[in-house]
Amino acid sequence: MFRKILIANRGEIAVRVIRACRELGISPVVVYSEADERSLHVRLADEAYLIGPPPSVESYLRGDRIIEAALRAGAEAIHPGYGFLAENAEFARAVEEAGLIFIGPNWRAMEQLGQKTQARALARAAEVPIVPGTEEPIRDLTHARAIADQVGYPVMLKAAAGGGGKGMRLVRSPEELPSALAMAQAEAQAAFKDPSVYIEKAIERPRHIEMQILADRYGQVIYLGERECSLQRRHQKVIEEAPASVNDPELRRRMGEAAVRLARAAGYTNAGTVEFLVDEARNFYFLEVNARIQVEHPVTEMVTGVDLVREQIRLAAGEPLRLRQEDIHLRGSAIECRIYAEDPENDFFPSAGRIETLRLPAGPGIRVDSGVYAGWEVPIHYDPLLLKLVAWGETRQQAIERMRWALEETVITGIRTTVPLYREIVRDPDFLVGRIDTGYLARFLAAREQERSSGDALLLRDAALIAAAVFAVREREARESAPATPTAPQSVWKWQGRMFRLASRL
Template structure:
């Protein structure tokens, strides 16, 4: 068992700050690395030590493995926490860390490699009887053969990049006439994005929900799940709102899916924190989608309902400690909702809207948590993901957690850039969301930019009405004061006239 005394956080922004705080609470020293664009970032100030590693582009800074290892050696670092994104799911990086005699706070390089390939992951979990979407078992680039398989599966089908993520190299094909064109596009996009044109075919599940399970595994063979997160509200195949637990799972289905998630982890001898993602159809049939071999952006909602600090658990596992709890010790307490606050303009196809945070005031109060890496006056850099913050609310049940979130959104003040806050509020108030019936097509089916314009116009009208009311009241008071003043003047003249 290794006692970790100093951790280098190979990341930036809110997740770097999140990791630094938990490590410091454990009495562990922290080292931040930063690019020139992040010189004044909060994670740089919060860490015990900070080192500049390159220019703003991530390829010249946060993805520089040699520089990160060099800093570790120079500052006597014991372990590296990769956060999410950047190098967090890079098997070569995890292997290099291991070879350098450092501790990688995450799974083994072998587990990352297996789960990093969708085809390899499917092959691994199939041995554990985890439900899989009907489709090809290997990469395919022979179009006639692929077309034949698609016919057997039945349209609509989904073409997916084996090495992909974030919706890249993914094409939905509704009918056979479109197959060849979409196949060519998927292969081309996969090569461009990942340097790997391998694609495979799956049956496309209509009206799917995206539900994932948080798992933890230690080096002693113990694996547990920490229940599910509902992540179906997405734009461009990327999540915007998450919650825990799901509003639709029965206890029986939760147990069944949780056991499947644990089996996925067993299939690759998983250690650390990871997430097993499923798609769920309208009859609650579920199918393995993929495994994320890292901490997820949405991990705070799981922390809220379980009372666990997942970063601290990651560190303990990396030290070689056994999990201090068993599956039967865990239970769901209350409900948590998270909205991702992006510097994006929902009225303009969610395009990034980078700029200066002229006003930045976080919401407060009971049951409100903000994980961010910014403060008022700071610039949102153009070089990285445009997420400003994660806003999380917690309460005893789903309705109350949602209402608390709506209040928190109203209290969150950001100016200088457009954000996704009002879009999230629109979703949270929509009948489809409150009923729990929504799926991954919610944005396509229900959201148009004009709903936010209408909201803005309504707000402007309300402000104008309030302003008009204030003016009317002020005029009334002014007239009353003028009347009193005139009456007083007249009476004074009368009294003076009598004196004369």
């Protein structure tokens, strides 16, 4: 087992890995940017090394500086967390060449699965269902038109070199294709330095369901059940749960076995996630592989009792899998809300600033993975995820009930967060019965906005009626108490102005 590990990340995932290291008797070392000097992960680590200014391209994406810090600290391994360099095969290879161990999949498997078109070809060879589309990048607009006509509209354009919603466009008609292709290629180039995109048939109202896997160096691979990740905003997950309400043991087995076949075909090691789309007929199709620990890994831990981060470290140290497939049993239901420093009332605009108050929930079945504290300044340079709130229950209904009061108990002041929005979602009838898909949140937000607009119109109507009534009463009182001598009549324009001001205040 390792004596010292460097964690090449920040925020809540860095704190999560620090705690796993503590449990295993390993000394945790972290890196930080100038913006994160007072961050929680820096405070909790045994050692911390400054690697650059706030922009991630000058700090957390500088693999050379991270490796240099690891060597200087005497660390034996690097844990990348998620995001930043976690799925960068070149970084994983550089770590290996520096004589260190990368806590994640081997760089060869990462390279093979990181290219989405290569991953699709590998999935087909492993007899894993894939969405109809291309297995090679689109050459030009003429090629794109031919493929789109072949698979049929609507189609999805996707970046070949990465995921996370970058370089992704839904195209519903041939007229939309030229501009959508240009935008997808430009976005892919900006995000991954590779403009390659490919085409898939768009599945209407799919569920996004992923399968957690663990694999050792000795050919053993297991799956640990699925996670429902359909609640997304602009292709970024916001609420996840395990197990998926649509799944049953048979569908879970078939998806899990497909994930294991793909992992074996790629020579995959360590923890990973195989993602699928599931249509309304409950057919599933391979989407991509996330070759890292996922943000939403806690819900799997809650229902399986398996500490995925500790298993990552053990597997990277060369230990064989301690678990067999028959050892994995799902117990209960878990839901996770990602708490972001964003303002849902202002198109989810990031909300940087000082956290004045932080009061987090506790109680049966509640878990909080946090990377913040009261008094900390939320920087503008990184993903706005603050913490993850997880609720477990013996049933999905109980997990939702616990999440409700956990969200009510959560108090964060000084910045805007997504907590108020989640309080509404966990009371929505469609969510309560599991009637969700990847378009759920967009529909929910649209209905919410329409309802508020209707409510505002009714409020203005009522305000006008109240103002008119007040005006009538005052006019009658004025007539009844008027002196005998004539007075100048009140200006109609003045009364109308008063009514408008009164209505605007109600």
